[in-house]
Amino acid sequence: MSADRGDDPHRLTSAPVVVGIDGSPGAARAVDWAADAASRRRRRLEIVHALDLMATRSALDVYDVMVPPVLETIRAHGVEQLTAAAEAARRVDPDLDIIVSISEQSPARALIERSAIAHLLVVGTSGTGGTIAHLGSTLLAVVNHGRGAVVVARGADTAQVTPHEGPVVVGVDGSARGAAAIGAAFAEAADRRARLVAVHTWSDLSFDRFGALPEIIRDAEVRARADAVLAEQVVGWQEKFPDVEVVRKVYLAGPRFRLLAWSKVAQLVVVGNRGRGGFRGLLLGSTSNSLVQHADCPVMVVHPNGSHSS
Numbered sequence: 001m002s003a004d005r006g007d008d009p010h011r012l013t014s015a016p017v018v019v020g021i022d023g024s025p026g027a028a029r030a031v032d033w034a035a036d037a038a039s040r041r042r043r044r045l046e047i048v049h050a051l052d053l054m055a056t057r058s059a060l061d062v063y064d065v066m067v068p069p070v071l072e073t074i075r076a077h078g079v080e081q082l083t084a085a086a087e088a089a090r091r092v093d094p095d096l097d098i099i100v101s102i103s104e105q106s107p108a109r110a111l112i113e114r115s116a117i118a119h120l121l122v123v124g125t126s127g128t129g130g131t132i133a134h135l136g137s138t139l140l141a142v143v144n145h146g147r148g149a150v151v152v153a154r155g156a157d158t159a160q161v162t163p164h165e166g167p168v169v170v171g172v173d174g175s176a177r178g179a180a181a182i183g184a185a186f187a188e189a190a191d192r193r194a195r196l197v198a199v200h201t202w203s204d205l206s207f208d209r210f211g212a213l214p215e216i217i218r219d220a221e222v223r224a225r226a227d228a229v230l231a232e233q234v235v236g237w238q239e240k241f242p243d244v245e246v247v248r249k250v251y252l253a254g255p256r257f258r259l260l261a262w263s264k265v266a267q268l269v270v271v272g273n274r275g276r277g278g279f280r281g282l283l284l285g286s287t288s289n290s291l292v293q294h295a296d297c298p299v300m301v302v303h304p305n306g307s308h309s310s
Helices: 025-041 053-062 067-092 107-115 137-145 176-192 220-240 255-263 286-294
Strands: 017-021 045-050 098-103 120-123 149-152 168-171 196-201 246-251 268-272 299-302
Touching: 017 025, 017 067, 017 107, 025 045, 025 067, 025 120, 025 149, 045 067, 045 107, 067 098, 107 120, 107 137, 120 137, 137 149, 137 286, 168 176, 168 255, 176 196, 176 220, 176 268, 176 299, 196 220, 196 255, 220 246, 255 268, 255 286, 286 299
Parallel strands: 017 045, 017 120, 045 098, 120 149, 168 196, 168 268, 196 246, 268 299
Antiparallel strands: 149 299
16 A cells, blocks of 8 residues: 555545445445455445435425425434445455445535545446436536546446456547546556557547547558557656556547447546547547446546556
């Protein structure tokens, strides 16, 4: 575990792995992923359940429902869900240091606030109205406005969500803001003793919109420039993590297509937030939506205001 670093709250020894729950299958997968991450990093696990009671009160007032009894029932159900999630986490590692938190805030606000002091924040990919609706606006709000590293625990089942085989894949866009994602990907690969695949596309044109675009870059000068961008971005990290095997992949276009394809064999895909170049606008358009909602493995989104390390 890393030493305390006053300039980065995400790397403090006290920074927990935080996971949001709502009782859905997606949240259960997120708990498994978060518990595995906390166990490997020897960090505390914090399980958060947000009730969004203000919205509930407003809805109940409209229908003239007795508010206090309903709210108490909601709170009691939330406690039950937290207890069940903690039990699931202890099945991953009986020695985990676990705390549970219940919040009256909206899920997005509660999780974004917790992300400011979290080592990393983990969310699932399904949900229900009024709780953590991870396939809707809550997911996009947390991914776009969270701090540090946000992991969307994708996967059809637990075995796919917390695999220990396959490479870590990182999208490299050639920007200074994307450096945090590369550093996080190297740290993850080192922690998992996994190969790192660094993916760079020269253009951000969508492959599935322009299917006739070739996979390789035939122009020798463009290929050399693309190779140089990728090499420049990873060389410093290779020196810091000499034991990580790095495979460089350069494509002409189609960042969404390339990363989704790699997610089929990866144990984790890592991308930066609001980068430029080949992954320009990654979290503002169709590429981000595809990754956090359709990738076949967990996706880590790293914000430039905070780095991630084991």
